[in-house]
Every structure is written in structure tokens, then in C-alpha cells.
Amino acid sequence: xxxxxxxxxxxxxxxxxxxxxxxxxxxxxxxxxxxxxxxxxxxxxxxxxxxxxxxxxxxxxxxxxxxxxxxxxxxxxxxxxxxxxxxxxxxxxxxxxxxxxxxxxxxxxxxxxxxxxxxxxxxxxxxxxxxxxxxxxxxxxxxxxxxxxxxxxxxxxxxxxxxxxxxxxxxxxxxxxxxxxxxxxxxxxxxxxxxxxxxxxxxxxxxxxxxxxxxxxxxxxxxxxxxxxxxxxxxxxxxxxxxxxxxxxxxxxxxxxxxxxxxxxxxxxxxxxxxxxxxxxxxxxxxxxxxxxxxxxxxxxxxxxxxxxxxxxxxxxxxxxxxxxxxxxxxxxxxxxxxxxxxx
Numbered sequence: 001x002x003x004x005x006x007x008x009x010x011x012x013x014x015x016x017x018x019x020x021x022x023x024x025x026x027x028x029x030x031x032x033x034x035x036x037x038x039x040x041x042x043x044x045x046x047x048x049x050x051x052x053x054x055x056x057x058x059x060x061x062x063x064x065x066x067x068x069x070x071x072x073x074x075x076x077x078x079x080x081x082x083x084x085x086x087x088x089x090x091x092x093x094x095x096x097x098x099x100x101x102x103x104x105x106x107x108x109x110x111x112x113x114x115x116x117x118x119x120x121x122x123x124x125x126x127x128x129x130x131x132x133x134x135x136x137x138x139x140x141x142x143x144x145x146x147x148x149x150x151x152x153x154x155x156x157x158x159x160x161x162x163x164x165x166x167x168x169x170x171x172x173x174x175x176x177x178x179x180x181x182x183x184x185x186x187x188x189x190x191x192x193x194x195x196x197x198x199x200x201x202x203x204x205x206x207x208x209x210x211x212x213x214x215x216x217x218x219x220x221x222x223x224x225x226x227x228x229x230x231x232x233x234x235x236x237x238x239x240x241x242x243x244x245x246x247x248x249x250x251x252x253x254x255x256x257x258x259x260x261x262x263x264x265x266x267x268x269x270x271x272x273x274x275x276x277x278x279x280x281x282x283x284x285x286x287x288x289x290x291x292x293x294x295x296x297x298x299x300x301x302x303x304x305x306x307x308x309x310x311x312x313x314x315x316x317x318x319x320x321x322x323x324x325x326x327x328x329x330x331x332x333x334x335x336x337x338x339x340x341x342x343x344x
Contacts, residue, residue, distance in 0.1 A: 108185020
């Protein structure tokens with residue numbers, strides 16, 4: 001996957017805009033508004049750092065902060081008023097406890113694509129191949145308030161919801177320290193409690209949506225006399241992994257976070273300009289481990305190695321924050337809302 005950079009980032013738990021490391025879109029901002037004839041939508045966006053870009057016959061409105069998607073003129077052809085969308089909530093924060101903390105759960109992941117207007121997916125497969133699309137939204141000539149949720153703070157803070165029209169993606173669950181993970185769009189990973197204890201991960205897809213917006217977090221484990229690993233946060237396409245040790249009582253590992261969902265050339269980098277570039281959203285944060293090194297990131301934050309802190313989830317992806325061991329749990333990544341519509 002090519003690591004592309006943009007400056008469309010929002011701060012966590014604040015309205016201030018900051019420059020943050022982000023694996024996001026890497027496209028050029030082409031300006032606000034949209035052209036097109038009577039058979040197509042004309043629209044504009046408002047809000048700090050929100051923008052409209054162009055890709056072929058489509059406009060892509062991207063929201064990284066609260067704003068409004070205004071349909072200045074609906075299309076005369078009703079079929080062109082059904083928009084594609086991606087709504088990802090803010091990821092939950094990783095945690096640290098008496099020993100190892102869990103990874104934050106990914107923000108809830110919901111999307112809709114009109115597959116008749118979408119190119120064939122590259123390898124690895126994007127969700128068109130293995131993840132059903134959600135509810136269609138047909139827009140009219142009005143304004144649609146947009147919420148792009150902030151990520152949860154380190155120390156197990158829950159993320160914030162993202163909203164477009166009738167679609168609400170639920171915040172990622174915060175991770176457990178000495179306790180269990182929180183429920184959310186995807187559940188936070190459990191921490192390591194007292195000797196011999198297992199602390200469960202939070203439940204994902206809460207409240208339930210169809211198709212599911214996320215998965216459960218993994219459990220944290222503490223074998224007698226050995227503080228082991230925190231559980232990974234749940235991701236869009238898979239559950240977080242339990243923390244454990246290999247062999248039992250030996251090297252300890254935090255559980256990797258659940259897998260995020262990848263898009264290529266639609267909501268991802270290039271928005272159609274780069275058909276082979278994959279952008280992942282809603283990856284779970286890795287759990288903190290005693291001595292096994294960092295658990296993987298993959299869009300969510302990596303877990304802390306040894307006495308290290310976790311790594312923050314990527315902004316504008318809804319990735320969960322990494323859990324720490326002896327160091328702090330990291331913040332979750334902010335969410336994003338993307339709306340794609342035909343303009344010519």
C-alpha cells in the first residue's frame with residue numbers, strides 16, 4: 001500500500017485543527033461547489049478543512065470536521081440523486097493499567113456503493129467483494145448537517161459518532177486498563193487485571209446495524225505471576241486478537257487489532273486516479289504487551305512494546321489507539337464522512 005499524505009486532519013477531543021501524521025487520501029483540493037447540467041447534482045460543502053474534489057464523472061465531498069453538505073440543485077434524473085457514501089466514526093483510545101492495556105476499538109464503519117457505477121476491485125479485495133453495502137440515500141435540494149467524530153483520548157476514552165443523513169456510525173469503544181474493553185462501533189480490547197485474570201474485550205456493532213458496522217475486541221490476559229498482553233481492539237472486518245504469551249509464561253504479546261476495510265480508487269487515495277492504491281479505514285488498535293514487541297498497527301495504532309506507550313490511530317480513518325505497557329495508551333484516530341456523486 002502506498003503511504004500518501006494530506007493535511008485534512010482534525011484534532012482529538014478539540015475543535016482546533018492540527019497537522020497530524022495520517023495515511024489518508026493524498027489528492028489535490030480542486031475547490032468548492034460542483035458544476036453539471038440538469039441531469040446531475042450540484043452541491044457545495046461548508047466547514048473547516050472540508051472540501052470537494054473531482055474524479056472522472058464524480059465529485060467527492062470529504063468531511064474531516066463538522067459541516068454541511070448542501071444540494072444546491074437536485075438532478076432531474078432521479079437515479080442520479082442516489083449518492084455513494086462512507087461514514088466512519090472516531091476510534092477508541094488505547095489504555096494502560098497495572099500492567100498492559102488493551103487497544104482501542106475502531107470507529108463504526110458504514111458505507112454505500114452503487115456497484116453498477118464502480119470499477120472492478122483490485123487485489124486485495126475491497127469490501128465490494130466480501131462486505132455488503134448498506135442503506136441507499138437519495139438526496140433532495142437541501143442541506144445535510146455532517147458530523148465527523150473525533151477520536152477518543154488515550155487512557156481508554158471512547159471515540160465520537162459520525163453522521164450523514166439517516167446514517168450514524170457509532171464511536172469506537174475505549175480499551176480496558178485493569179478492566180474490560182468498552183462496547184461501540186467496534187469494541188475496545190481488554191486490559192490485564194490481577195494475577196490469573198482475563199478481562200474481556202468490548203462488544204462491537206453496538207447498537208446493532210445491518211450490515212454490521214464493526215467487531216468485538218480481544219481479551220487481555222494475566223497468567224499467574226506473568227503480566228501478559230492486552231487485547232486488540234475490534235476492526236471493521238474482523239475481531240481483535242486476545243493477548244497471550246508463547247509459550248505460556250514466556251514472551252508476552254499484545255493482541256493485534258482487528259482488520260480495517262480497504263478501498264481503492266473510490267473513497268481512497270486518488271479517488272479513482274489510482275486504481276491500485278488501497279486506503280484502509282476502521283482498523284483496531286493493538287494491545288500492549290510485556291516483552292513481545294509492538295503489536296501491528298495497519299491503520300489503527302500499534303500496541304506498546306515492553307515499557308513503551310501505544311501509537312495513536314491514524315486520523316481521518318477511525319483507527320483505534322494502541323495500548324501501552326507501563327506507558328500511556330494512545331488516542332484513537334478521528335473519523336471521516338465522504339459523499340460521492342455524479343456531476344456529468
